[in-house]
Amino acid sequence: MYDVIIVGAGVVGAHIARTLARYQLDILLLDKASDVGEGTTKANTAIVHAGYDAKPGSNKARFNLAGNAMFDTVCRELDVEFDRCGSYVVGVSEEARATLEDLYRRGLENGTPGLELISGEEMRRREPGLTEDTVGALYAATGGIVDPFALCYAAAENAVANGVELRLETEVQGFIWEGDAIVGVETNRGPFRSRWVVIAAGLWVDDLMHEAGLEGFTITPRKGEYFVLDREAKTAVQNVLFPCPTPVSKGILVTPTIHGNVMLGPTAEDIEDKENLSTTAAGLNEVMTGALRLMPQLDARWIIRSFTGLRAAGSTGDFLIEIPDEVQGLLVLAGIESPGLTASPAIAEHVAAMLGEAGLPLVERPDFNPIRHGTPRFSLLSREEQEALIAQDPRYGRIVCRCETVTEAEIVAACHAPIPARTYDAMKRRTRIGTGRCQGAFDTPLVLEIMAREYGVSPLELTQKGGASHMVVRRTKEVAE
Amino acid sequence: MKQLACDVLVIGSGPAGLAAAWEAKQQGAERVMLLERNDELGGILPQCIHNGFGVREFGDDLTGPEYAYRWIAKAHEARLEILSETMVLDVGRDRRVVASSRDHGLVEITPRALVLAMGCRERPRGALAIPGSRPAGIYSAGTAQRLVNMEGYMPGRRFVILGSGDIGMIMARRLTLEGAEVVAMLEILPYISGLRRNLVQCIRDFDIPLELCTTVAEVRGRDRVESVVVSGVDEQWRPLPGTDREIACDTLLLSVGLIPENELSRMAGVAIDPVTGGPYVDESFCTNVPGIFAAGNVVHVYDLVDDVSENARIAGRSAGRYVTQGAPPEDGSVRLLAGTNVRHVVPHTVHLSRLEQEAVVLNLRVRQPIEEPVRVEVRAGDEALVSRRYRYARPSEMIALTLPSALASRLAAYDAVNIDVIS
Incomplete structure (x- = not known):
């Protein structure tokens, strides 16, 4: 019997788990995927939003602002790369001036600090590659960029280190009822009972709400396609650049990533299939066209990858965070689309408070440790620090991924972390192997060998992303294993 | 340190x-x-x-x-x-x-x-921006070669190979010999990008279907590759509507350039x-x-x-x-420029005093294939300083042309000369 079961180990679920881990509670964090953060968390724009654009008074505005303010502390505690570099909304037409002023006023109303309207010339001075059509921009000093994968796995790891139990590849198929109260979940791995069930299931939350007898709220998967550009593009793009927004999305951004690449996107297209993560010729074309509108000299030869993310767009247009009257023992988080990544730490605090008010005893644990130390990232260290690491563990001297300078020691560490990177993609998110310009062509055989060795399995058992996504299918010559 | x-x-x-x-x-x-x-x-x-x-x-x-x-x-x-x-x-x-x-x-x-x-x-998939899903089973030909020949693992059972580079053709044969099925090799250009001998020995001899002017328009599959949609292309290499067809496979190999x-x-x-x-x-x-x-x-x-x-x-x-x-010593040099139907020439410059001591071999690649006798010429203005006949010119086969030492004195009059390949 758990006190709380959290369904969904994306960035929201992971932060809730970590926040609740402060208290003397038995907590189970579930996800149907093979790794944490496999849904919307792994495929988004990775921006910490300043909070000027959400509708004043909305949950989005409230938790965006509150979440943004927590990022310095959270990322320091969790050892997550974060850069509060500021962000810009760039106007490239006369009509855009009005939009920028609207956004500025809305930002003031939301209480967003550090907003400033700047001229087109000033904007182009700060970002020389911008189009000559630039008429002005809204600068938001509190905007930033973050490693979204790490923000999730680091929070989940810290939760696990503080006693939270994590079960992956565990899919909730229904609830356990006692009268009108939910007292647990039925899963593909059997039933788990609890006093509270918190649903943070992203795209699938409406299905679970329906299962709980709650009606009316629906999620529409809103597809966003992206390009990732080579590090070389970083010479041409300095800042986080939004175009002026449209009613459905913030538009096609041009933004540096925390890892030194440049990202373009996303599109915004409502679809039906919650598992349709495919890119399309039309979508990718739209991404490039949109990006070129801001930065005309972007070079398509810099593209190293394209991907699709699905936003969990809720039918109310706002975050829904509630303990529904109709059902006892259930807390629902729904429609957590952008700015959900930014809001996640604040949402987690709020969820803890809601559960406390609803009667869950929140007794602090004396031994709670909010600090997580990630594996040192060799490529980011000084030569002296690198030498010291190799002296400690010679495997830091062996570079396995040359484009991103990832060492064997980092891969080994990710195999033995509190949440082991079981798949190649999980390993990518932990260490950045295969994310550079050769896209894994060099490292893949080496990483398979290291993972097989560390986990004591055959490479035949390793997958790219769980399920049947095996990377190699048999021995040559049909040699028996 | x-x-x-x-x-x-x-x-x-x-x-x-x-x-x-x-x-x-x-x-x-x-x-x-x-x-x-x-x-x-x-x-x-x-x-x-x-x-x-x-x-x-x-x-x-x-x-x-x-x-x-x-x-x-x-x-x-x-x-x-x-x-x-x-x-x-x-x-x-x-x-x-x-x-x-x-x-x-x-x-x-x-x-x-x-x-x-x-x-x-090798050029990766991302550089091509092939639409579709991102399942396991997409490898560059060289990565597959390492997996098969060094590690002893097969990356799949049924392959489509995009691109007709040499490693792709060699892997088509290798995979076939290892009992896999290579159902198609696709090349977006109207001609193969690898060597002719590999086309004969690795593709034709093993009855592997080769389709020119064809590309992968979409990758399908959730966990593993399940199929690719292939499509003919127009002169701008854009998929031609109505020429789509789906090929079932579990692996897509890329051999699309180095x-x-x-x-x-x-x-x-x-x-x-x-x-x-x-x-x-x-x-x-x-x-x-x-x-x-x-x-x-x-x-x-x-x-x-x-x-x-x-x-x-x-x-x-x-x-x-x-x-x-x-x-x-830094002395007079002449630049070698890629002229008519020449994609590039190496070296980019030649020092004349060193040319005087020793002939220099130029390596060049043409832009377009010419399947008839061609002349490869070093030209300055209207004057052909060197002119040599070749049986044909193909982008996949580098052309070597020797600049004799005797040419040094004549080149001294120029800053730059053009290298042309003309029929």
Whole structure:
């Protein structure tokens, strides 16, 4: 019997788990995927939003602002790369001036600090590659960029280190009822009972709400396609650049990533299939066209990858965070689309408070440790620090991924972390192997060998992303294993 | 940090690095050091278990590992200093190299001359922006080659190969011999991009369907690749509506081009030709940075390993001379420009005093195939300084043209000459 079961180990679920881990509670964090953060968390724009654009008074505005303010502390505690570099909304037409002023006023109303309207010339001075059509921009000093994968796995790891139990590849198929109260979940791995069930299931939350007898709220998967550009593009793009927004999305951004690449996107297209993560010729074309509108000299030869993310767009247009009257023992988080990544730490605090008010005893644990130390990232260290690491563990001297300078020691560490990177993609998110310009062509055989060795399995058992996504299918010559 | 010194340092021990290092030693450079990131020497050769290597270099038809072995034996004989499992992290304009290895930690090496011989890498899927899902089972041909030939694992059972590069064709045969099914090889161009002999020996002899002017328009599959949608293309390489068809497969191999690997070169301040993707070089394979030379596929991608070794030797010889005789005097040079139907020419410049001493072989690639006799000409204005006849010209087959020493005095009148290939 758990006190709380959290369904969904994306960035929201992971932060809730970590926040609740402060208290003397038995907590189970579930996800149907093979790794944490496999849904919307792994495929988004990775921006910490300043909070000027959400509708004043909305949950989005409230938790965006509150979440943004927590990022310095959270990322320091969790050892997550974060850069509060500021962000810009760039106007490239006369009509855009009005939009920028609207956004500025809305930002003031939301209480967003550090907003400033700047001229087109000033904007182009700060970002020389911008189009000559630039008429002005809204600068938001509190905007930033973050490693979204790490923000999730680091929070989940810290939760696990503080006693939270994590079960992956565990899919909730229904609830356990006692009268009108939910007292647990039925899963593909059997039933788990609890006093509270918190649903943070992203795209699938409406299905679970329906299962709980709650009606009316629906999620529409809103597809966003992206390009990732080579590090070389970083010479041409300095800042986080939004175009002026449209009613459905913030538009096609041009933004540096925390890892030194440049990202373009996303599109915004409502679809039906919650598992349709495919890119399309039309979508990718739209991404490039949109990006070129801001930065005309972007070079398509810099593209190293394209991907699709699905936003969990809720039918109310706002975050829904509630303990529904109709059902006892259930807390629902729904429609957590952008700015959900930014809001996640604040949402987690709020969820803890809601559960406390609803009667869950929140007794602090004396031994709670909010600090997580990630594996040192060799490529980011000084030569002296690198030498010291190799002296400690010679495997830091062996570079396995040359484009991103990832060492064997980092891969080994990710195999033995509190949440082991079981798949190649999980390993990518932990260490950045295969994310550079050769896209894994060099490292893949080496990483398979290291993972097989560390986990004591055959490479035949390793997958790219769980399920049947095996990377190699048999021995040559049909040699028996 | 451990400091090491040497006369000539060569980064990369593939066919280019081995030949360059060996030749530098022959020129009298005393301490020649070779850095290799893998645990064995030879670069990509150990995984190229097919034959066709060394006919010119050794007068024998060898496999890749055999070809590598012959050079490695020469390297040991010449007492080259070898650091394997060592990855270079940084190169400065002053030729200072920082490298990392398990056994030695970080080492800093400052050679008197540096040879860049990092080879090339394969163009990845991302660079093509093929729409669709991102399942397991998409590999570059070279990665598949390593998995099969070195690790002993099959990356799939039923393959579609996009691109007709040499590694793709060789893997089509290899995979077939390993019991896999290669259901199609697709090439977006109207002609193959690899060598004719590979088309005959690897594709036709194994009845592998080859479709030209065709590409992959979409990848399908959730966990593993389940199928690809292929489509004909128009002249701008855009998919032609109505020509789609779905081919079931569990693996997509990409053999869509090789890119010289010049990240380290850029760090060192070496200027890169956007057409070749490699450094601008003169006839001695010296880059714009004095004392830094480039050898093999790092300069431009060669067709044959024998060509790589032969040209890398020139780079190694130049590096050796640079340390034994000092920098050659800067004197008159002429630029060689890619003219009619020529994609690129290497070297980019020729020093006339050095041409006077020795003929220079130009390597060039055409833009468009011409399947009839062509003339390859060195032209200045209306005047053809050199004109040579070839039976045909194909983008996949590099053309070699010799500038005789006698030409030096005539070239002195020009800043630049054009290299043209005309029918």
